[in-house]
Amino acid sequence: MPVALNMRLTGNEEQEVTLTGTLRPFVADEMASVRSSLEQAARTTRGTLCVNLKRLKYMNNVAFLELNRFVRWVAHTRPGLRVKFVISSVIPWAVRKFQVIAELYPFVTIEVYDKAFYPIQQVIEDDDFMNVLRTQQKIIWEHEREKLAWHGLRPGLRIADICCGLGDFAILLQSDFRPEYLIGVDHSKPFLRYAWQLVSDFGLENIEYQYGDAAALLLPDNSFDFVSCRLSLQVFHEPDHIVNELYRICRPGGRIYLTNEMMSGVTGYPNEEVIRHGYIRFLELCRRVGMDLDIGLKTRTILHEVGLEDIKICLLGITNMNTAPHDFARVVESWLRTAKQMAATANAEPELYEDVSAGLTAHIEAITRDNGFAMWPIFAGSGRKPFRTS
Amino acid sequence: MSIVKTITPAPPVEADFASSRYRMIMAARFTVGGFAREWGHCHLLANYLARYVSANEGDPERHATLLSTFINELLEVIFRNHAVEGQIELIFRKRGRHVILQITLPVTEQNRVFYRMAVQIVNQPDLKSWYRARLEDPADGEDTMLGLLELAAVYACSLTISEPPGQDRLSLFLELPEVDDMGEV
Numbered sequence: 001m002p003v004a005l006n007m008r009l010t011g012n013e014e015q016e017v018t019l020t021g022t023l024r025p026f027v028a029d030e031m032a033s034v035r036s037s038l039e040q041a042a043r044t045t046r047g048t049l050c051v052n053l054k055r056l057k058y059m060n061n062v063a064f065l066e067l068n069r070f071v072r073w074v075a076h077t078r079p080g081l082r083v084k085f086v087i088s089s090v091i092p093w094a095v096r097k098f099q100v101i102a103e104l105y106p107f108v109t110i111e112v113y114d115k116a117f118y119p120i121q122q123v124i125e126d127d128d129f130m131n132v133l134r135t136q137q138k139i140i141w142e143h144e145r146e147k148l149a150w151h152g153l154r155p156g157l158r159i160a161d162i163c164c165g166l167g168d169f170a171i172l173l174q175s176d177f178r179p180e181y182l183i184g185v186d187h188s189k190p191f192l193r194y195a196w197q198l199v200s201d202f203g204l205e206n207i208e209y210q211y212g213d214a215a216a217l218l219l220p221d222n223s224f225d226f227v228s229c230r231l232s233l234q235v236f237h238e239p240d241h242i243v244n245e246l247y248r249i250c251r252p253g254g255r256i257y258l259t260n261e262m263m264s265g266v267t268g269y270p271n272e273e274v275i276r277h278g279y280i281r282f283l284e285l286c287r288r289v290g291m292d293l294d295i296g297l298k299t300r301t302i303l304h305e306v307g308l309e310d311i312k313i314c315l316l317g318i319t320n321m322n323t324a325p326h327d328f329a330r331v332v333e334s335w336l337r338t339a340k341q342m343a344a345t346a347n348a349e350p351e352l353y354e355d356v357s358a359g360l361t362a363h364i365e366a367i368t369r370d371n372g373f374a375m376w377p378i379f380a381g382s383g384r385k386p387f388r389t390s
Numbered sequence: 391m392s393i394v395k396t397i398t399p400a401p402p403v404e405a406d407f408a409s410s411r412y413r414m415i416m417a418a419r420f421t422v423g424g425f426a427r428e429w430g431h432c433h434l435l436a437n438y439l440a441r442y443v444s445a446n447e448g449d450p451e452r453h454a455t456l457l458s459t460f461i462n463e464l465l466e467v468i469f470r471n472h473a474v475e476g477q478i479e480l481i482f483r484k485r486g487r488h489v490i491l492q493i494t495l496p497v498t499e500q501n502r503v504f505y506r507m508a509v510q511i512v513n514q515p516d517l518k519s520w521y522r523a524r525l526e527d528p529a530d531g532e533d534t535m536l537g538l539l540e541l542a543a544v545y546a547c548s549l550t551i552s553e554p555p556g557q558d559r560l561s562l563f564l565e566l567p568e569v570d571d572m573g574e575v
Binding site for chain 1: 433450451456463466521522544572574
């Protein structure tokens, strides 16, 4: 019954007990330490006791009944205390199982914490946007493929591509880097369905996809040679949680590879002032919905702070001179549509979206104009996980 | 709460399985002695078999996690209720998006009564109320039948039994709910 248990205060009123791993005991007595921790936490909590089961992958009925007995104990011993089971949609058995308990006891609630996972998930799962993502991937790949070997990618590696999106990266790696095995993880089922179809069409057997939460991966520790997370940290509220997970699943000596945008560096000519101002305002809008599209500048710091060594950073400088202008313009047009939806979500003042619109429209003009110049900087960074931590 | 007498659905017969609607996925056979030596075998077997059965799904890991939950509950019940000698046989078949697990095991008369009762309870018309009542008024010791009840009440699995006459063996048929390629019920 390899279960890990953690307790922490999450506020004056709240206490959290976290259970991770596997909970399949033979008899309830084997859960004595879990039960005693729960009771101890319940005795000292005033408001809500959170029982965090986000990463509890397996639980049998013996364990479930013991949690049910604990809930009944709370009803008799700590009336007024609320109990919240925090579960993840990634664990396929959890929602139905705990829903029953929530229906039985009015002081018990269920929180599916990843239901509304990141602010623009619905926007980017739109069919049109998926097409744009493919165009974006195509543009970036032309510049990225020549840098990947420098970042430590070579044939025969076990690769995890976290926040894999439509899975194009996995397919593109096949010809140049022939991974032994690649798993792509994403929190979008439409994306994964698309990715799976792609793998099926190509008849590739060394690629798997998994519905998952990048901040609480179900992949084992120290198990991949190369862990990538591309253009994704920027859409999450707490990117450090994801980076910690990338570190955990990377084997010592393996490398973590990130790509991050730097929107404040997007520029073009003519109308450079309008363009720059538009992107500064775009960043402001993104921050209002919890995204940091200027995270590129922090890439080195992020890699350093998680404990990596041999850090390398390079710039993927996409311009309308080295990329098909039509494709580049399509990508910026999609940002403009996304900005409109974000402005509505954030209930932003109309001037904010107007500034963004003026800037991005000027950028598109610079991209498509015969004598115009436009760029989009992306930072690619990587670092090696040390064999020993000091 | 009393058991309402119901007609237990008939289990599938071998002729059904021969039809093209059923696709054989895998079969496994092992001795009771080996299986019952360690409780952890339920977990290990459930995970291994589930991963194998899920190999061609869109999200094999998530599909396997769900299947392992179902298989493990059944194996745990069998771990606690079987004759001391003989072989356990598992056959996995698939019909559309449903996986059907047939498990054949040696039983004592006491075991036989247990499984008959389990199947009868699982096929109660108001199973959800039964299940909720058992949670609201839990037994002091282990409620070894509740795992099976949960499979039916919460996940809409169906359970039937087949008892070949004159044999100290019986077969249970667990039809799992429709699970999509992403492991969603």
